[in-house]
Amino acid sequence: MKIGVVGAGLMGSGIAQTCSQAGYEAVNYDSYPDALTRAKAGVAKDMKKLVERGKFTEEHAESVEKRITYTSDIEDLRECGIIIEAIFEDFEVKKSIFQQLDAMMPSETILCSNTSTISITAIAACTNRPERVMGTHFFSPVPVMKLLELIRGMETSDETFKVVEEFGRNINKVVVNAPDFSGFITNRILPLCGKENCKMIARGVSPEDFDKTMSALGRGSMSAMELADFSGLDVLHGCLKSLHAGLKMECYRTPLLLEQMVESGYLGRKSGRGYFKYTR
Amino acid sequence: MFKTSVVVGNSNGLGVAMTLVLAGKGIDVTFIGDEAARSEISDKAKEEKLQDKISVVNGMEFISDVEVAFDFSPDGKNKKEMAGKIESCIPENAVLAIHTILSDVSRIAAGTKIRNRVIGARYVAPGSVKNHVEITRTLDTDDETYKIFRDFAGIISKDVVDAPDIVGGIYFRLMPVSANMAARLIMEGVAMDDIETAIIYGTNSQIGPLRVADYVGIDVVLELLEEIYAESGEATYRPCPLLKNMVQAGLTGVKAGRGFYTYK
Ligand SMILES: NC(=O)c1ccc[n+]([C@@H]2O[C@H](COP(=O)([O-])OP(=O)(O)OC[C@H]3O[C@@H](n4cnc5c(N)ncnc54)[C@H](O)[C@@H]3O)[C@@H](O)[C@H]2O)c1
Numbered sequence: 001m002k003i004g005v006v007g008a009g010l011m012g013s014g015i016a017q018t019c020s021q022a023g024y025e026a027v028n029y030d031s032y033p034d035a036l037t038r039a040k041a042g043v044a045k046d047m048k049k050l051v052e053r054g055k056f057t058e059e060h061a062e063s064v065e066k067r068i069t070y071t072s073d074i075e076d077l078r079e080c081g082i083i084i085e086a087i088f089e090d091f092e093v094k095k096s097i098f099q100q101l102d103a104m105m106p107s108e109t110i111l112c113s114n115t116s117t118i119s120i121t122a123i124a125a126c127t128n129r130p131e132r133v134m135g136t137h138f139f140s141p142v143p144v145m146k147l148l149e150l151i152r153g154m155e156t157s158d159e160t161f162k163v164v165e166e167f168g169r170n171i172n173k174v175v176v177n178a179p180d181f182s183g184f185i186t187n188r189i190l191p192l193c194g195k196e197n198c199k200m201i202a203r204g205v206s207p208e209d210f211d212k213t214m215s216a217l218g219r220g221s222m223s224a225m226e227l228a229d230f231s232g233l234d235v236l237h238g239c240l241k242s243l244h245a246g247l248k249m250e251c252y253r254t255p256l257l258l259e260q261m262v263e264s265g266y267l268g269r270k271s272g273r274g275y276f277k278y279t280r
Numbered sequence: 281m282f283k284t285s286v287v288v289g290n291s292n293g294l295g296v297a298m299t300l301v302l303a304g305k306g307i308d309v310t311f312i313g314d315e316a317a318r319s320e321i322s323d324k325a326k327e328e329k330l331q332d333k334i335s336v337v338n339g340m341e342f343i344s345d346v347e348v349a350f351d352f353s354p355d356g357k358n359k360k361e362m363a364g365k366i367e368s369c370i371p372e373n374a375v376l377a378i379h380t381i382l383s384d385v386s387r388i389a390a391g392t393k394i395r396n397r398v399i400g401a402r403y404v405a406p407g408s409v410k411n412h413v414e415i416t417r418t419l420d421t422d423d424e425t426y427k428i429f430r431d432f433a434g435i436i437s438k439d440v441v442d443a444p445d446i447v448g449g450i451y452f453r454l455m456p457v458s459a460n461m462a463a464r465l466i467m468e469g470v471a472m473d474d475i476e477t478a479i480i481y482g483t484n485s486q487i488g489p490l491r492v493a494d495y496v497g498i499d500v501v502l503e504l505l506e507e508i509y510a511e512s513g514e515a516t517y518r519p520c521p522l523l524k525n526m527v528q529a530g531l532t533g534v535k536a537g538r539g540f541y542t543y544k
Contacts (some may be wrong), residue, residue, distance in 0.1 A: 147477070147481035176478045185474060190482070195516070205443065206389070206442070209442060212412060212452050213412065249515065251461075265303070
């Protein structure tokens, strides 16, 4: 079975790479040719790194690159059995691509969305095959992060879920069954912690002391403050805003310090200043 | 340098007492506790051949010459009274360090007469004593006390961090947040294993929020949430009804053999 990936940005290119690494042929479509060039170069760079580190043989790396077709012609998706959409996070934009795919693809093709916040039920309802639409929520960087949250819309059929679940396992992901509400599982909990962490800093706790405390029982690869700076405080800010809007739960209200930091351009590592300062 | 210290408490204070002695700085420790804790620490001391460094007693009359006293008595109404009792037995210039997770420290220090010598010390778990301690100044802790205790805490733990004087401090203020939301997700119909798996693989952690809650104790998590919610009114801390049901049913976690998960 061929896998189609719509959108060749951060997530789409990673999804195509992951499928190819597991042996699937992948077609990565994007309407912006620049995005395709960048995606292709990104995968090539990653393959080179994996070969250098001895993780992949040269032949394997080469075959991974070969199994991905980059295209700006949507017609090239026709032979795909599953299509995963990873374009901009905007309902109208997603709606129009799902309508387009619904019209052109055979009726048995399964259409998935990588949306982080938009209702799968709502996306499915834009098509004439809501039973064959569901959510596949990957985590960045896709080839590295093992988790895949599967989301059923109200109309998603058991058959569709089974096929996508099996596909998820085939591409070596750990799959979980998440509800069709903003944030699914992981992003219901993490931004909430991110918010409380921020409030702890607002109380005068130093980010260093904070990280030491939260890793007192054992350290992950990155501690909480480092991770917040790495993924970007604007991302946390955006997450909280959409959770608050989507779930109407007061607990996702953005804390004042986070508003101030984002307003001030203190976005984390990428801007040179977040909870910590970085020299570039 | 320091020569003597006392730890008052149950098995909670045991880790600190042992770590202090094992630090090899020549500090003599007196341990006051209930029968179970006394026999546990006596056995440990014998095992490590440290009987002469640690005296295990059953009364406050033996601590009139200590420099630092730790109160590890259980959290609750008696905490304030206990602080007053220990204070009345130790020298005037000794430091009293209070361990609490369910209260701020100032409230407990209010039970003492020399409040400027009282400070908070919070350990995340017995297994983390060597790594880490949160210390907390109360409304009245003076600079000298802070300095003395910071040095002393550094003998026991690698990292000494400053925590605000709020219920839970740092770690126990944040730990219930994920547990509470995880419980809410269960109520929304998400499977427990899916929550654990999502957090473990979505964040590269070793353990998910439900098992962490089981280890800390569902009753402790609920008390923390109730206490913080009552004081702050923040929706984040509004206790999930599922946690209340579990505590009422006695499913308090690892210690009860059953919380979210079953343990033997
Ligand atoms: N960034 C993350 O960490 C993350 C994690 C999980 C899910 N998501 C979701 O994945 C999706 C993609 O996110 P991203 O970070 O990869 O975004 P991105 O901006 O990096 O990539 C989006 C790509 O989609 C292309 N595109 C936009 N409209 C298109 C259209 N109509 N037809 C074809 N291509 C189109 C763009 O050219 C771009 O290359 C979003 O829905 C986002 O919410 C992102």
